[in-house]
Structure formats: structure tokens, C-alpha cells
Amino acid sequence: MRISTLAAAILLAAVSTTALGQAFTDPGAYNNAIVAEQLIMQKKNLRYISKAAHSENERKIEARRQDVVAQNKASLAKISHMPGYEGNTEFRDRAKAAFQQMLDVYAADYKQVNSLAASRTQSLEAMQRYFDAVEAAEQKLEVAGDSMEAAQKRFAARYKMTMSEDAEARKMSAVIRQVSEVNTYQHKVFLAFFRVEKANAKLTDGLNAQNAADFEAARVLLAAETDKALAELNAVPAFRGKDTQYRDATRDYAKFYLIWSANQFKKMTELIENKDKLTKVDVDTFNGYIKAYNAQNSKLMDAYNRAANNFQAAYIPVFND
Structure with missing residues (x-):
């Protein structure tokens, strides 16, 4: 999209x-x-x-x-x-x-x-x-x-x-007005999504480096940014009073990170801090978090991309070559 x-x-x-x-x-x-x-x-x-x-x-x-x-x-x-x-x-x-x-x-x-x-x-x-x-x-x-x-x-x-x-002019005029309307709405939703994405990138960097201090700082930032994103999305109404798919898919994505920032990511910080003395149970727990995260993140990202593409396809016509 x-x-x-x-x-x-x-x-x-x-x-x-x-x-x-x-x-x-x-x-x-x-x-x-x-x-x-x-x-x-x-x-x-x-x-x-x-x-x-x-x-x-x-x-x-x-x-x-x-x-x-x-x-x-x-x-x-x-x-x-x-x-x-x-x-x-x-x-x-x-x-x-x-x-x-x-x-x-x-x-x-x-x-x-x-x-x-x-x-x-x-x-x-x-x-x-x-x-x-x-x-x-x-x-x-x-x-x-x-x-x-x-x-x-x-x-x-x-x-x-x-x-x-005439009919052709009326159709073109309607499309032109609609594009600006779609853009304005789309920008508001996408900025909330992008806010979460940028904060999540810092968390990923901390995880890849296995640096507990960086991971924890990124976790705190991610919690704050997802909270802001959700506030922004809650202020966005349904498009034309009825279409909520794009906004809601973005909100579901942000909610996932808010929940994980307060729970699983916090526990992962503790495990990274003690990475040199982890038990097998600790390692299995950490890997379980990673597996669960990947599965849920992939599902929510797919839903977001599908909703975003559907939104644009529904409101901006295709004029073929």
C-alpha cells in the first residue's frame, strides 16, 4: 500500500x-x-x-x-x-x-x-x-x-x-474530492501505526544485541509510544461514519504492544539481565516468548496490511493504462 x-x-x-x-x-x-x-x-x-x-x-x-x-x-x-x-x-x-x-x-x-x-x-x-x-x-x-x-x-x-x-466531469470531480478525504484519514491512522513501528525497532535492536539496559529503555519507550498511538486512534472516527476496519486493525496492533510492554517484554528484560546464568527452564521460557511474539505479531501485521490495502482499494479507483 x-x-x-x-x-x-x-x-x-x-x-x-x-x-x-x-x-x-x-x-x-x-x-x-x-x-x-x-x-x-x-x-x-x-x-x-x-x-x-x-x-x-x-x-x-x-x-x-x-x-x-x-x-x-x-x-x-x-x-x-x-x-x-x-x-x-x-x-x-x-x-x-x-x-x-x-x-x-x-x-x-x-x-x-x-x-x-x-x-x-x-x-x-x-x-x-x-x-x-x-x-x-x-x-x-x-x-x-x-x-x-x-x-x-x-x-x-x-x-x-x-x-x-456532464457525467464524466461529475465522476472525475467526485474522485478528486475523495482522494483528499482518503489521504487525510489515512495519514492520521498511519502515523499512529508508524509511531509504534519506530519504537518497536529500538526494542528489536536491544534484543538482537542481548543488551538488557537497551532492551529495557526500548520497552519503556514502546509502552509510552503505544499509549500515545492508542490515544490518537481513539480520536479517529469511523471513515464516513461506518468503515472502521483500517483504524481498528491498527488499534489491535498497538494494543498488542501495550500489553506485551507491560508483561512479557518486562519478563524478557529480567532474563536478558541474567543471560549468563539461565537454567534450561529459563531458556525455554525466553524462547517461548519469542515464538508467541512472532506468531501474534505476524497475525496482527497481516491483518493491518490487509485492512490498509482494502481501505485504499475501496476508495481510490484504478485508472488503467
Whole structure:
């Protein structure tokens, strides 16, 4: 499961007109010329969103991003060369500004996101910075789309046009809004999971080194971090008021570590402290803890991965090549 994607701006609506073949002799043709460029670009964008969400192939994901950038540049050039309609340039200018904002996000902001992605697993803070960058980019795209939509509504009101969004545009618009919603929810749950994972890695290091002091310090840290993770997850509602699978699988995983930190891991610290004078019973007990841990951890991790993949598959559609 990939843990984030980028959304895009709101889609404009086309209008019913009988003069589309004429060169902007009516406001409907003018409106639809701008909408046509946005629709072309958004199709490219949705292909990128799908690839970023469902693929681990960074080369293909980057190729999709570059495809969005190229289309954005082409559409921006076309809109920039449009004249004003009857001297009114506001709609065109807002469209130009929105397309430029989207271009900046995909060419610059998302370049930063990719840079942060390379080091995001180093720490909880690094992961938070990565998610913050993704959400900030999404917010810029939403602002650009909102501004463009408002300008279109003013243009339509001025020329007394009736807006009518077609089925394809409506579907794309719904997906775009949904991706941002999914990302925000997913980030909250994943950060709680990642908090536990980073603390558990220190425990594993202490165990592998057979260092009782390091293992005990990691155990105390793990107990504190799982307690924080559970508090974070308890504040996360069911997705859309009904889907709890992803959150609950993460919560089950954190609860396991909280329980073991207070019990089995504490007993393991004592055994590691006395590793040079363990009896056969002690060795069997220690190995029993390891076996039980591996079995339960594997089961809970499988459940988490399954829930995470199901969550993403359910709410981010696949747009095939």
C-alpha cells in the first residue's frame, strides 16, 4: 500500500450551447474552450493519482507526474492565448492563474514531496513533514480550483448562462474530492501505526544485541509510544461514519504492544539481565516468548496490511493504462 497521493482542483461545468463551432461568438463557446482544457488535464491527473495510489513502481509514477506537467503546460499555453470575451478577461485570467498554480504544485511542490519521501521512514517527525507537504500541496490545488470555479460562476451570471456538468466531469470531480478525504484519514491512522513501528525497532535492536539496559529503555519507550498511538486512534472516527476496519486493525496492533510492554517484554528484560546464568527452564521460557511474539505479531501485521490495502482499494479507483 502506498501511503499518499495528490488530489487536484475542482472541475468546472460545461454549458449547453449551439455555437461551439464558432470562435467565441457566444459565451458558451468561450466557457467550454476553457473547460475542455481542464478536462484533458484532469484525465491525465487521475491516471497519475491511480498509479501513485496503487503502484510501487516509482519510475512509472514519476512518468505519470511528468505527463501531468506536460499537459498542464500545453493547456496553460492555449488559455494564455485566448482573448477576453467582449473585453472581459477575468475568467480567462483566473483560469490562467489556476493552471499556473497547479503547474507549480506538480513541478515544484511535488518535487519537494518526492524529496521528503526518500527520507520519510527515518523518524516520526520526517513522516509528519512528508504528510504535511502532501496535504499542503493538495490545499493549494483546492484553492486554485475554488478560485477558478468562482470566476466561472461570475462569468455565467454575467452572460445569463445555465451550467450543466456532464457525467464524466461529475465522476472525475467526485474522485478528486475523495482522494483528499482518503489521504487525510489515512495519514492520521498511519502515523499512529508508524509511531509504534519506530519504537518497536529500538526494542528489536536491544534484543538482537542481548543488551538488557537497551532492551529495557526500548520497552519503556514502546509502552509510552503505544499509549500515545492508542490515544490518537481513539480520536479517529469511523471513515464516513461506518468503515472502521483500517483504524481498528491498527488499534489491535498497538494494543498488542501495550500489553506485551507491560508483561512479557518486562519478563524478557529480567532474563536478558541474567543471560549468563539461565537454567534450561529459563531458556525455554525466553524462547517461548519469542515464538508467541512472532506468531501474534505476524497475525496482527497481516491483518493491518490487509485492512490498509482494502481501505485504499475501496476508495481510490484504478485508472488503467
